[in-house]
Amino acid sequence: MRHDSVREADPAVADALEGEIERQRSTLQLIAAENHVSEAVLDAQSSVLTNKYAEGYPGARYYGGCEHADEVEQLAIDRAKELYGAEHVNVQPHSGTQANQAVYYAMLEPGDKILSLDLEHGGHLSHGHPANFAGQLYEVEQYEVDPETGYLDYEGLHAHAEEYQPDVIVAGYSAYPREVEWERIRAAADAADALMVADMAHITGLVAGGAHPSPVGIADFVTGSTHKTIRAGRGGMVMCDEEYADDLDTAVFPGGQGGPLMHNIAGKAVGFHEALQPEFEEYAEQTVANAKAMGEHLQEHGFELVSGGTDNHLVLVDLRPSHPDTSGGDAEEALEEAGLVLNGNTVPGETRSPFDPSGIRVGTPAITTRGFGEDESRTVAHLIARVVDAVAEGTEDEVVPDVRETVENLCAEHPIYE
Structure with a gap:
């Protein structure tokens, strides 16, 4: 893998890129959020789509010349729908955190209540940590794992939800090593008349490959990263039922982002295609x-x-x-x-x-x-x-x-x- 054009234009960056290739080749990446995408995904992400502004959605852009951008984004959407059985998919979020941000923006007002897992117990910053926008804009309380077993305390979560009456319960975790029982969290959300958001950032690939139960069809919204276990282009996505589709899409654009990163969406499309293979x-x-x-x-x-x-x-x-x-x-x-x-x-x-x-x-x-x-x-x-x-x-x-x-x-x- 060479970067000849980069070396000619900018030797310092070329040195860093080649150093990173060698680092990945000669060491073992054991960070749970990292993976090695295929060369096809790398090619798609470095494509000429990086030049294209495509604000809006396929068939409804604010710029001309988007016919091929439309093709690529629609492929990513259709493949994600096939992978996960989702009614509606938005593949434009730049990251998993921005996917969560879009859901909050679509469904909550500042000061509304979120119930999520504590960061020390395996949660994520974007689920309501005080240092993150979610913790600053919304009222947040957090549930925990059972201190004796290390498993999610579903009964404690249910009781906490009934007492706190959150607007949203967030499931899905960054450092939780066990299978998530989505239905039990759904029951807690129903008891509190709350929405359920399943952030499957880490396990997108495990769900796609049938190695972990899917929250699609159980949670109101399913968010995720597209570059971890799924091995697609770097970024995020959101899945939901059609009843929330317009609100979600508006929250992504123009609510929280401008033009989508079309080269990354191309990488998502290629990675989703790979994930559809046996x-x-x-x-x-x-x-x-x-x-x-x-x-x-x-x-x-x-x-x-x-x-x-x-x-x-x-x-x-x-x-x-x-x-x-x-x-x-x-x-x-x-x-x-x-x-x-x-x-x-x-x-x-x-x-x-x-x-x-x-x-x-x-x-x-x-x-x-x-x-x-x-x-x-x-x-x-x-x-x-x-x-x-x-x-x-x-x-x-x-x-x-x-x-x-x-x-x-x-x-x-x-x-x-x-």
Whole structure:
């Protein structure tokens, strides 16, 4: 993969791009929100559609010359409808956060009530954190996971909803390793006469591939990112019933965005096409199987997992029981040096700063795309354990170079972007 034209025009940027390609080739991406898109998606996202303004929607644009932009956006819409069985899809949001913003803008007034999962328990900033627009514009209360089991406390959520009477209940999470029981959250929303928003940003691909139950048809709105487990163009999308379609579309444009990023929408269309192929179901199932294998092997090495395991693409490790003096930030730094790129993460009952939390989050979407199976995932878990143990023992200088060599060998056996 070369950037000859960039090198001729701007060597500094070319150096950075080529450095990033090499970084991805030679390290293992274990951040649960990341993946490796196909070269077809990369091509679509770098296409001449980056030149085109297409404010509005297919067949109703505010600019001329949109016939091909219309074709591409309609393909993305139709393919998303087929993937998820949705009545209405808007593929213009620039990100998952802006997808959530559009729903709030369509259905809420400033000061209306949101009930969502606490960030430390696996929620997301755009679900109502005080630092985010959602927490500043709306009144927000938050529910939690059960402190004993690490599972969502559905009964507590139901009682909280009846007492708080929110206008919206948000489901869907950034660091929750278990299958979400959408119907139980729907019941809580119905009891409070609230709308239900399912943010499936992380599990868009798992739902498309049948590896996780779908919230479509259960939630009033389903939002998501299009570049995580689904491996499509970077951005967001919203799905809803036809009764909300006009309000939603108006909230996206002109309510919250101007011209859509048509090159990204082209990447979404290509990625959705890939997800409609039979082999994508195998990918989704393997992503979950790899996470389960990784989690079980980490447990064998003495690590404690939030909720005791995983049903999806990520494992959330609480370092406090096994490595009480090692923070997630310390572990992240040493692991990255070893070529294992993941993130420190808050855990339920967090006692440290969010900038240096008590856990690490490990995801399998990208390594599954590289062709890893359960055996390789267990090897990765073993390498993670070696590095974290070394951090606790102060022996990183001895262990990290050896682990780095093993990682490079694994990368060479499973190459990307040749």
